[in-house]
Amino acid sequence: MARPNLKSLLRLSQFAVNLNLNKTTQLTNLSKSLITQNRNFSTSKIIRQDTSNNNAPATKINFYVEEYKDKGYMVLKFNKAPVNSLNLEFLTELNIQLDKIEQSKDIKGVILTSHLPNIFSAGLDILEMYQIKQERGTQFWTALQETWIKLYGSNKIFIAAINGHSPAGGCLLAMSCDYRIMTKGPYKIGLNETLLGIKAPFWFRDTMINTIGYRETEKALQLGKLYSPEEALAVNLVDEIVDANVLIQKAEEQMVKWCSIPTVARELTKSSMRRDTVSKLIAQRESDTQSFIEFTQRDSIQKSLKGYLEAMKKPKK
Numbered sequence: 208m209a210r211p212n213l214k215s216l217l218r219l220s221q222f223a224v225n226l227n228l229n230k231t232t233q234l235t236n237l238s239k240s241l242i243t244q245n246r247n248f249s250t251s252k253i254i255r256q257d258t259s260n261n262n263a264p265a266t267k268i269n270f271y272v273e274e275y276k277d278k279g280y281m282v283l284k285f286n287k288a289p290v291n292s293l294n295l296e297f298l299t300e301l302n303i304q305l306d307k308i309e310q311s312k313d314i315k316g317v318i319l320t321s322h323l324p325n326i327f328s329a330g331l332d333i334l335e336m337y338q339i340k341q342e343r344g345t346q347f348w349t350a351l352q353e354t355w356i357k358l359y360g361s362n363k364i365f366i367a368a369i370n371g372h373s374p375a376g377g378c379l380l381a382m383s384c385d386y387r388i389m390t391k392g393p394y395k396i397g398l399n400e401t402l403l404g405i406k407a408p409f410w411f412r413d414t415m416i417n418t419i420g421y422r423e424t425e426k427a428l429q430l431g432k433l434y435s436p437e438e439a440l441a442v443n444l445v446d447e448i449v450d451a452n453v454l455i456q457k458a459e460e461q462m463v464k465w466c467s468i469p470t471v472a473r474e475l476t477k478s479s480m481r482r483d484t485v486s487k488l489i490a491q492r493e494s495d496t497q498s499f500i501e502f503t504q505r506d507s508i509q510k511s512l513k514g515y516l517e518a519m520k521k522p523k524k
């Protein structure tokens with residue numbers, strides 16, 4: 208398959224937020240068919256102008272939401288093809304979802320997973336960092352901080368059903384959950400930022416330390432280590448590995464277990480474990496954002512990101 212050059216890639220990224228109406232219709236049909244399977248299944252939509260054709264407004268569905276209010280939980284599925292990369296629009300919409308969840312009296316917990324096969328999330332959209340502009344970069348980083356604060360700091364139960372690759376920001380999302388189940392297979396999870404020539408922010412690092420401990424994090428971060436499911440299990444980066452066909456079932460079993468714990472006691476315990484880590488970022492949000500802008504604007508970082516983007520575009524053998 209012919210791969211686009213960098214210029215067309217950047218154009219693509221602008222247009223990637225739009226799918227054509229045909230695909231939208233297919234997705235709407237999918238959601239309808241799930242409703243007829245007696246599931247309370249709703250979709251979350253972003254509607255915006257498709258700049259490639261001013262007459263054709265397009266719809267993109269970034270998330271599927273299945274709510275089981277009678278059971279007290281929901282399943283939130285990422286659906287941003289091709290790899291659920293985290294850009295400003297996706298994060299903004301995720302933050303709205305997280306706000307709704309936090310405010311819901313009926314929902315005690317959420318299973319986070321991906322609707323796309325073989326990929327949980329490819330992490331931050333590298334195009335948000337490449338040729339970064341101050342205003343967009345600030346909005347992007349602020350939205351990412353917000354996602355992490357809402358997710359890591361939530362009192363609700365979050366279970367990650369990791370159905371594929373989960374590097375960098377994808378790993379951060381998974382680590383921010385309370386329990387992680389990963390599908391067996393040729394997938395990788397970890398904080399690989401150093402391989403892109405960038406440093407993992409302190410709150411990525413702290414989340415990893417809280418998950419797998421200091422020494423393992425020290426090695427993992429410097430090496431940019433991407434773990435196989437078996438390796439991830441061995442260091443407690445994930446709590447369980449299962450066959451793909453039982454992933455959601457296992458996540459639901461865990462959810463039932465976690466939901467059965469007295470809520471207030473569980474919430475107070477969770478918050479006592481995570482409060483200091485979250486407060487640290489809240490106290491430093493502005494300087495953290497400035498560091499991100501300053502760091503990513505450096506020529507050396509831009510060179511690394513350019514090389515990484517080009518390598519991703521090379522035809523695969």
Ligand SMILES: CCCCCCCCCCC/C=C/C(=O)SCCNC(=O)CCNC(=O)[C@H](O)C(C)(C)COP(=O)(O)OP(=O)(O)OC[C@H]1O[C@@H](n2cnc3c(N)ncnc32)[C@H](O)[C@@H]1OP(=O)(O)O
Nearest residue numbers: 289290292329330331332333372374375376498499502519
């Ligand atoms: C003083 C200092 C203070 C602090 C400084 C802070 C500095 C910033 C710190 C930022 C922290 C960064 C966190 C991140 O998350 S960076 C992103 C890291 N992600 C990756 O490295 C993943 C890269 N992708 C892959 O490895 C593979 O795509 C993957 C294994 C996920 C899937 O493989 P698969 O073969 O299924 O798919 P393709 O590789 O063919 O990809 C399909 C298309 O998607 C594009 N793609 C993939 N990943 C990304 C991405 N992260 N962002 C944007 N685009 C991505 C890929 O190029 C393909 O595009 P085309 O179809 O157009 O070719």
